Structures are given as C-alpha cells and as structure tokens.
Amino acid sequence: MTNGAQVVVIGGGQAGLAAGYHLRRLGLEFVILDAQTTPGGAWQHAWESLRLFSPAAYSSLPGRLMPAQPSETYPDAQHVVDYLTEYEKRYELLVERPVRVLGVHRDGGFLRVETDSGTWRARAVISATGTWWRPFLPAVPGRAAFRGRQLHTVEYRSPADFAGQRVLVVGGGNSGAQIAADLADGTDPTWVTQRPPRFLADDIDGRVLFDVATARRRALDDGRTDLGGVASLGDIVAVPPVREARDRGLLTRRPMFTRLHSGGVEWPDGTRAEADAIIWCTGFRPALPHLAPLQLRGRRGHIGTDGTRAVDEPRLHLLGYGDWTGPASATLIGVGRPAREATREISGLLADRRAG
Template identity: 80%
Template sequence: MTSRVDVVVVGGGQAGLAAGYHLRRLGLDFVVLDAEATPGGAWQHTWDSLHLFSPAAYSSLPGRLMPTQRGQTYPDAGHVVEYLAEYEKRYELPVQRGVHVHAVRRDGDRVRVESDSGTWQARAVISATGTWSRPFLPAVPGQDIFAGRQLHTVDYRRPADFAGQRVIVVGGGNSGAQIAADLALDRVHLTWVTQRPPRFLADDIDGRALFDVATARRRALDEGRSDTGGVASLGDIVAVPPVRAARDAGLPAAKPMFTRFTTTGVQWADGSGVLADAIIWCTGFRPALSYLAPLRLRGQRGHIATDGTRAVDEPRLHLLGYGDWTGPASATLIGVGRPARDAARAISQLLAEEAKRVR
C-alpha cells in the first residue's frame, strides 16, 4: 500500500521532532518514520553516566523548555529521553515507530519513500537519521589478530563491565574523555590514547557558550568575514564535572596513537606496548544516509552537498541534525531548532510555488 503526504521525515530523534514541530505550525501534512521502538532517539542507548554539558534551559527543542532535573545542573540521558517522549506527545506529532526506511527514490514530481512497513509518496523529505547507527572505527595494522574485545562508544555502558581489566580508550573528543574519566574513577587499569594531545576547554565553558560561538562563526562565514575558528578554536573537550573530577584526581596522561595491534595488546612505533583486555573506540560517527543512495547525491566523506539544509542537487530533500554542514550546531538539542524551522519554511515555499504552477 502507498500513502501520500506532503512531507516524510525520516528519523524521530531530536532533529525529527524539531522538524515535526515546525511542519505542524505551517499546517503541512506529514509523517515521521522512526526505526526505534520507543521515543528518545539515540539518547536511550548511551552509557549510564552520560550527562548533557548544558543546563536544561539551554538544551531545549523549539516551543518547549526542558524542565530542570532535581539535583542536577546538567541533566542525564534518561531525563532527555523523558523530555523527548513528552515533547512528541505534547505536540501530537505523527510518529510511526519500528519503521525502517531502506530507500528514497525520485518518482515524477514526487519522491518515493520505501520501508519495511509500506511506501509513501511525498512532495519533500527531511532526512533526520543522525549518526549513532554508523559508528566509525579506523583501520590499524594487526586489528584482526587482537584477542581482546573491541567496542565502540555505542557499546559502552558502565565501568563495572570492565572491573579488573586492562582497557584502552581511543579518542580525544568529549566521548573519549568522558568514558576515560568514567573508567579512571573505577577499578579499571586505563590507558588513554588520542590522535593529538587533549585540549580541555576552560572549566567555566559549557554548551551555552559553545552554541554562541558556533552561531557567531556561521554568521561570520555567511557575511563573508574571516573564519573565527568556531568551537574548535577553544578546545576539544568540555570539562563537565566527571571529567574535571577525573582530571583533578590524576586522569592518566593521554598517549599518542599506537601503530599496530598485537595478539595481547597494542604497540607504538618505538617498540613499546601495553597489554589490553578491551579497546573502546571513541572515534566518532558517519551520517546514516545509505537509504538515500538511489538519489546519487553522496560526496566526500559521505556528505551530501547542501545549501543550508537543502540538498543542492535535489530541492525536495533537506538534511537536518548531522553537524554544521546542515546548520550551525544542528546536531545539538538547542541548535537544531533554527535549521528545522528553515527547512520547514523552505519546503512550505516549494509546495506553494508548485501549487501556483498547477493553477
């Protein structure tokens, strides 16, 4: 069976919900297709100790402030899941769950969205699938002979799972620092490895300042002024309370990236090495866009060329929440609201122009 709507939003996490909010306000007929069985997007799959690095008021989607969490300046992931579930219900967003979209194709003057639960014909599509389902692991010589476990950020839950073990955490971003801090404060023999020396932001900088910096950079670029460097100019790691506590307690100094695996651990270029029972790769993600392959839009690093959120070579497709290339700070709760609004407005204008041509 094929259903017809104005807009299909693929992904029901924070970006998809923000898009739904603005589509609802504009009176468009839309559906949100989400592969998850329950609300909350990727937040329901994170490690136990994860907290936001912004207060609740600075971590809100459009139209609804996130409530504060008792006893917490920075809400935990469970609180975010509750907020997203309440947000979806509050605005009666038409989310269909357990729907896996496997292809989007051009279909005359529409696009066809194919899934394991049916097909939709839409006049526009918003891709909001995020990155959590596409963890990236770099290739390192000898990786296949290592006898220990190899995990990614998406697999990590709690230090107790590694009690008494020798663990190497690879990654100098926020996830790497937070998981390293989590393990350093427990009964784990930790080695922290980063591509370059870790750069901690000043202790008084959190998500509020980072959003302002990212927005100022985008404004400068849009106005033709010199690049301010954005958040990257300040550092890589937000010193959230657990990271600060581990750092102040003597978080092991980060070692440079190792050059090869052995059967029992890793080795550096100078021949030194360490034994390891597990490696946790905190090495980032790639955008989950494989279902858009039939449109033949992919460019470097899997990105699709965009003008704002709109795909340059397919005006009926908008991409939302994947990073600065789809809107400044659009991969954050507070940052996704503005590009979601812009995408919804652009689609509304496109549909209005098409309606005029038909008349």
C-alpha cells in the same frame, strides 16, 4: 500499501521532532518515520553516566524548555529520553514506529520512500537520521589480530562491564574523555589520543559552544575571516565528572599507538601495553544509506547542501548531521533554527507548486 503525505521526516530523534514541531506550526501534512521501537532517539542507547554539556534550560527543542533534573546541573541521558517522549506527546507529533526506511527514490513529482512497512509518496523529505547508527572505526594495522574485546562508544554502558580488566580508551573528544573518566576509579584505563587533549575552560558549556558555532556560520556567510569557531576553543567540555578525574590526575593520556597485536598495542618506539578491551571513541559518519538511490554524493562521498537543502534535489533537506546542515545542528539547542529554516523553505516550495 502506498501512503501519502506532503512531507515525510525520516528519523524520530531530536532533529526529527524539531522538524515536526515547525511543520505542525506551518500547518503542513507530515509523518515522522522512526526505526526505534520507543521515543528518545539515540539517547536511549547511551552509556549510563553520560551527561549533557549544558544545563537543562539550554538544552531544549523549540517551543518547550527542558525541565531541570533534580540534583543534577547537567541532565543525564534518561532525562533527555523522558523529555523527548513528553515533547512528542505534547505537540501530538505523528510518529510511525518501528519503521525502517530502505530507500528514497524520485517518482515524477514525488519522492517515494520505501520502508519495511510500506511505501510513502511525499512532495518533500527531511532526512534526520543522525550519526549514532554509523560508528567509525579507524583502519589501524593489526586490529583483526587483537584477541581481546573491541567495542565502539555506541556499545559502552558502564564500568561494571570491565571490572579488573586492562582497558584502552581511544579518542580525544568528549566521548573519549567522559568514558575514560567513568572508568578511572575502577579499572585504571589507558587513554590514547592522536594529540594532547584540549580541555575547554571550565566555565564553557554547550550554550557557549552554540553561540560560537552560530557566530562562525554568520561570519562565513558574510565573507568574513573564519576564526575557527568551536574548534578554536578546544575539544573537550569539562563536565563535572571529567573535571574531577582531570583534577585528580586520573586522565593522563598516551599518544596514538601504531598497531595492535594479539594481546594489546605497540607504540612507535616499540614499547607495548597489554589490554583486555579497547573502546574506540573515534566518532561517527552521517547515517545516509537510505539516500543512495538519489545518487547525490559527489566524488568525495559528500552530499552538497545549501543550508539544509540538497543542492541536486531541492525536495530533500538534511537536518541534524553537524555544522554542514546548520550551526550546531547535531545538538538539542542547535537543531531548532535549521529545522525552522528547512520547514519554511519546504512550505515555500509546496506553495510554489500549488500556484504553478
């Protein structure tokens, strides 16, 4: 069965909903295709203790402030799921789920979106699938030889799963720090990072990071000196659980090991540590296999963009994958502006086609 819409949005998480909000305001016909069975995007799969970097009022999608969570300055993941669920209903956003997109193809004046539930033909497509579904694991020598349990951030749930175990947490970003702090009381984890962890000042949260990222983008657009943006401030937001574990001396780190062996890891000086489990908090890559038929990747595997628009396919916009698709666009507070810009550009494209 073939369906039609002016715009197809791929992904029903925060970026897809922000796009839907602006498409609705512009009066464009659209549908959001979401592979999940229920609303909430990747937030419904997060670990139990995960907290936002910002208070609720500064973690909102366009048009609707996130309500505060009782007794919590920084809301947890379930609060975000509830907010996204209510947001979708409030703005009557048409989300088809579960629908898994298999590929996007050029089809004359249309883009053809092939799914496991039929085909859609659209004048424009917004890809908003995020990164959670494509975890990155580094190629560390001996990884296949390790007999213990290995899992990525996406598979971690709670310290109860590791009671009495020797756990290595690998990664010096926010996920690594939060999970190491989560495990600190019950398991005495070993926290391993490539370089000494850089904690942001305790008074810096996601709102400040968004402002810094936006200022950097404007500076670059104006040809001014790049001052480094968020990366110049540090790597880890000191949310309360991380701050508490750090101040109690529970977040001591070791440098990156050189290889794994069957029972654990080995450092450059030959010292070893035994481990029952390794949690790889080593980041993500954009989840874009559905765009492969368009053949947009360059020699380094990157899709060139101008803002959110794909340079070699102006009917396609990429939203929510990081700063290369809009300042702080992978965050709740940051995705609204690039979503607005993308939908306005699509509206102009459709108007030009009607006039032509």
